[in-house]
Amino acid sequence: MNEIEEKKTISTETSSDDMKVLDDLTSSEYKWGFITDIESETAAKGLNEDVVRMISKKKNEPEWMTEWRLKAFRYWQKMEEPNWPNVHYPKINFQDISYYSAPKQKPKLNSLDEVDPELLKTFEKLGIPLGEQKLLAGVAVDAVFDSVSVATTFRESLKEKGIIFCSISEAVKEHPELIKKYLGSVVPYTDNFYASLNAAVFSDGSFVWIPKGVRCPMELSTYFRINSQDTGQFERTLIVAEEGAYVSYLEGCTAPIRDNNQLHAAVVELVTMDNAEMKYSTVQNWYPGDKEGKGGIYNFVTKRGACRGKNSKISWTQVETGSAITWKYPSCILQGDNSVGEFYSVAVTNNYQQADTGTKMIHLGKNTKSTVVSKGISAGFSNNSYRGLIKIGKNAEGSRNYTQCDSMLMSDKCGAHTFPYIEVENESSKVEHEATTSKIGEDQIFYLNQRGISTEDAVNMIVNGFCKEVFKELPMEFAVEAQKLLAISLEGSVG
Amino acid sequence: MLSIKNLHANVDGKEILKGINLEIKTGEVHAIMGPNGSGKSTLANVLTGNKSYEVTNGTVLFEGKDLLDMDPETRAREGLFLAFQYPIEIPGISNATFLKTALNEIRKYNNLAELTPKEFLDRIKDKAKVLGLDDTLISRAVNVGFSGGEKKRNEIFQMLMLEPKFVLLDETDSGLDIDALRIVSNGVNIYRNPNNAFLVVTHYQRLLNYIQPDFVHVLSKGRIIKSGGKELALELEEKGYDWIKTKEFETEKV
Numbered sequence: 001m002n003e004i005e006e007k008k009t010i011s012t013e014t015s016s017d018d019m020k021v022l023d024d025l026t027s028s029e030y031k032w033g034f035i036t037d038i039e040s041e042t043a044a045k046g047l048n049e050d051v052v053r054m055i056s057k058k059k060n061e062p063e064w065m066t067e068w069r070l071k072a073f074r075y076w077q078k079m080e081e082p083n084w085p086n087v088h089y090p091k092i093n094f095q096d097i098s099y100y101s102a103p104k105q106k107p108k109l110n111s112l113d114e115v116d117p118e119l120l121k122t123f124e125k126l127g128i129p130l131g132e133q134k135l136l137a138g139v140a141v142d143a144v145f146d147s148v149s150v151a152t153t154f155r156e157s158l159k160e161k162g163i164i165f166c167s168i169s170e171a172v173k174e175h176p177e178l179i180k181k182y183l184g185s186v187v188p189y190t191d192n193f194y195a196s197l198n199a200a201v202f203s204d205g206s207f208v209w210i211p212k213g214v215r216c217p218m219e220l221s222t223y224f225r226i227n228s229q230d231t232g233q234f235e236r237t238l239i240v241a242e243e244g245a246y247v248s249y250l251e252g253c254t255a256p257i258r259d260n261n262q263l264h265a266a267v268v269e270l271v272t273m274d275n276a277e278m279k280y281s282t283v284q285n286w287y288p289g290d291k292e293g294k295g296g297i298y299n300f301v302t303k304r305g306a307c308r309g310k311n312s313k314i315s316w317t318q319v320e321t322g323s324a325i326t327w328k329y330p331s332c333i334l335q336g337d338n339s340v341g342e343f344y345s346v347a348v349t350n351n352y353q354q355a356d357t358g359t360k361m362i363h364l365g366k367n368t369k370s371t372v373v374s375k376g377i378s379a380g381f382s383n384n385s386y387r388g389l390i391k392i393g394k395n396a397e398g399s400r401n402y403t404q405c406d407s408m409l410m411s412d413k414c415g416a417h418t419f420p421y422i423e424v425e426n427e428s429s430k431v432e433h434e435a436t437t438s439k440i441g442e443d444q445i446f447y448l449n450q451r452g453i454s455t456e457d458a459v460n461m462i463v464n465g466f467c468k469e470v471f472k473e474l475p476m477e478f479a480v481e482a483q484k485l486l487a488i489s490l491e492g493s494v495g
Numbered sequence: 496m497l498s499i500k501n502l503h504a505n506v507d508g509k510e511i512l513k514g515i516n517l518e519i520k521t522g523e524v525h526a527i528m529g530p531n532g533s534g535k536s537t538l539a540n541v542l543t544g545n546k547s548y549e550v551t552n553g554t555v556l557f558e559g560k561d562l563l564d565m566d567p568e569t570r571a572r573e574g575l576f577l578a579f580q581y582p583i584e585i586p587g588i589s590n591a592t593f594l595k596t597a598l599n600e601i602r603k604y605n606n607l608a609e610l611t612p613k614e615f616l617d618r619i620k621d622k623a624k625v626l627g628l629d630d631t632l633i634s635r636a637v638n639v640g641f642s643g644g645e646k647k648r649n650e651i652f653q654m655l656m657l658e659p660k661f662v663l664l665d666e667t668d669s670g671l672d673i674d675a676l677r678i679v680s681n682g683v684n685i686y687r688n689p690n691n692a693f694l695v696v697t698h699y700q701r702l703l704n705y706i707q708p709d710f711v712h713v714l715s716k717g718r719i720i721k722s723g724g725k726e727l728a729l730e731l732e733e734k735g736y737d738w739i740k741t742k743e744f745e746t747e748k749v
């Protein structure tokens with residue numbers, strides 16, 4: 001009896017429409033700022049070859065993996081931290097960071113019942129749909145708690161279709177041939193400062209492989225969290241869709257309040273072969289720092305997809321509300337003829353947040369198409385930059401790009417900047433770029449006020465309307481989550 | 496229902512309303528006419544609480560409550576509605592979503608339960624029919640790409656949906672074709688009842704042929720310089736404003 005009632009509540013919740021979100025708003029404090037009380041095993045601060053070896057050993061990695069990490073580390077040592085993004089922060093001391101942290105418990109669990117109840121409570125607070133909720137929401141969750149995966153569900157039903165969905169560490173051991181073939185094939189360890197660092201010390205992340213002709217029957221989802229103080233997070237994700245396969249992947253994250261800045265340098269690699277399609281959606285809500293700009297996550301991420309096969313498609317959708325600093329350019333390399341790349345983005349900055357984000361669309365195959373829709377919202381004293389590169393190569397005849405880049409300002413003290421780079425090397429291709437900047441309309445707010453809607457809700461409504469084209473690309477539950485995050489991060493920001 | 500006493504208001508430091516006095520009782524329809532720039536829209540904005548307008552003197556009571564003390568959304572929830580002279584566009588938000596939020600806010604404030612989706616939908620269909628509003632306009636973003644006349648119709652549609660007690664119509668007739676004028680006026684007349692009241696701003700007698708006012712006031716340079724019955728509007732139509740301005744300045748003190 002009890003159980004049935006419970007299900008009812010859940011199902012009404014999932015069927016909630018977008019307006020419910022506006023009623024739900026409560027406090028503007030970072031809602032998920034708590035520290036889970038689980039003992040962690042954390043490595044001493046600092047980075048050298050021994051630390052890299054230690055990480056590899058902790059994870060029982062084969063020799064070739066250790067070697068790959070070491071090559072990356074040696075390369076990284078010779079590199080310089082990039083200074084071209086439009087963001088400002090005190091120099092990071094990379095020797096003052098701990099590069100490994102794992103919950104002190106056996107990571108191998110067969111079912112959720114075996115998971116530490118403290119951990120489950122944490123997941124609950126984060127709103128992660130576990131157990132029954134998962135079934136109803138149709139979401140399989142590979143939850144990453146700090147650096148080690150502790151619970152992976154739905155694996156069995158995916159297995160039946162031949163789909164692999166596991167942690168990267170596991171894949172290194174169980175599917176070495178796939179890892180050797182694809183890891184670093186889109187983002188090589190020489191790619192950039194943060195990607196090299198990630199290759200040397202990556203902690204864990206997800207691996208997804210969809211075999212030829214298979215449509216993944218559910219949205220795959222991972223929740224990331226940073227939980228140990230001063231522990232850099234170096235997630236690594238690799239998703240491969242073989243010929244004719246389809247998969248939609250969701251990534252969401254929240255982090256607890258901390259005083260010290262925390263470094264996050266993830267790498268995500270996507271590969272689609274002939275006629276394959278992949279959607280990668282992110283709602284990013286790392287701790288942005290307090291109202292004075294103290295604390296907050298530094299988010300330096302390399303995300304790139306390769307449309308290797310003809311007629312293949314990769315679509316990035318991201319909603320970025322968190323982090324003190326965001327440096328992130330999910331990109332597509334359109335190698336296969338007729339392949340399609342998409343980038344839909346909402347980036348919100350408030351208080352003293354800084355974001356330098358955008359995309360790169362590299363057209364190499366013939367008749368390749370890309371669409372870029374970027375919505376930047378700046379409030380408080382924040383700075384929001386769009387940086388986008390559209391490159392159409394000599395052989396990419398008949399290619400098209402459409403870029404739309406809109407900025408909304410919520411105050412007089414914030415900034416919106418657009419840095420579009422366009423390189424077209426053939427005559428039969430076409431690139432279109434549209435950009436707008438507007439201040440949130442007082443007349444719009446008054447109009448909504450006059451219909452009984454509070455200023456807070458009016459702002460949310462106007463902002464949600466502004467972001468509509470991006471939100472409609474997100475799966476339903478994620479769209480609701482995204483609207484909530486936007487509302488929370490913009491509370492009290494009109495002025 | 497609405498009692499305005501000695502109302503003064505500034506825009507950008509310049510005095511626009513220079514002492515308005517007006518009593519509107521439940522069940523009444525008052526029309527305000529007057530030359531361009533005389534302060535008609537300013538009065539509507541001041542009554543609904545637009546923050547660009549600064550009240551420097553005077554009082555306004557709405558059902559005995561101090562209206563000027565309330566923020567704009569509270570005034571709306573108390574039952575004040577303005578059909579805007581220039582309705583505003585809200586991109587990306589559908590008319591239906593917008594109205595649902597507004598209606599629920601107003602109902603919540605008045606301790607009424609939210610409408611069920613079916614009740615809401617039925618009401619939409621009902622009211623849209625009265626105004627001959629196309630279904631697509633309801634699912635489209637608020638006023639975005641609406642024609643001038645569609646925007647005005649949409650204002651009256653919102654009025655019917657939200658069921659306010661006191662309605663300000665600011666030149667709702669401008670931009671409407673002859674048929675639309677009749678339909679919109681009909682919408683207003685259907686809604687008109689002994690428990691609500693209207694203040695209708697217009698330049699033209701033809702609207703007042705449909706929506707018959709109980710009183711007509713002439714606003715000039717921020718003051719009401721003449722008040723009368725509905726025949727005053729006919730007189731104005733015939734003679735213009737000049738004859739009052741020169742002849743009958745004393746009525747402002749009434």
Ligand SMILES: Nc1ncnc2c1ncn2[C@@H]1O[C@H](COP(=O)(O)OP(=O)(O)OP(=O)(O)O)[C@@H](O)[C@H]1O
Nearest residue numbers: 506507511529530531532533534535536537538547
């Ligand atoms: N937001 C504003 N900023 C600056 N001036 C304003 C503003 N609103 C009104 N005014 C000025 O106040 C005066 C009265 O304007 P208002 O719009 O109230 O006139 P009106 O009687 O409604 O005219 P119309 O018949 O043309 O609609 C005008 O001189 C106008 O320019």
Ligand SMILES: [Mg+2]
Nearest residue numbers: 535536537580
């Ligand atoms: Mg006017």
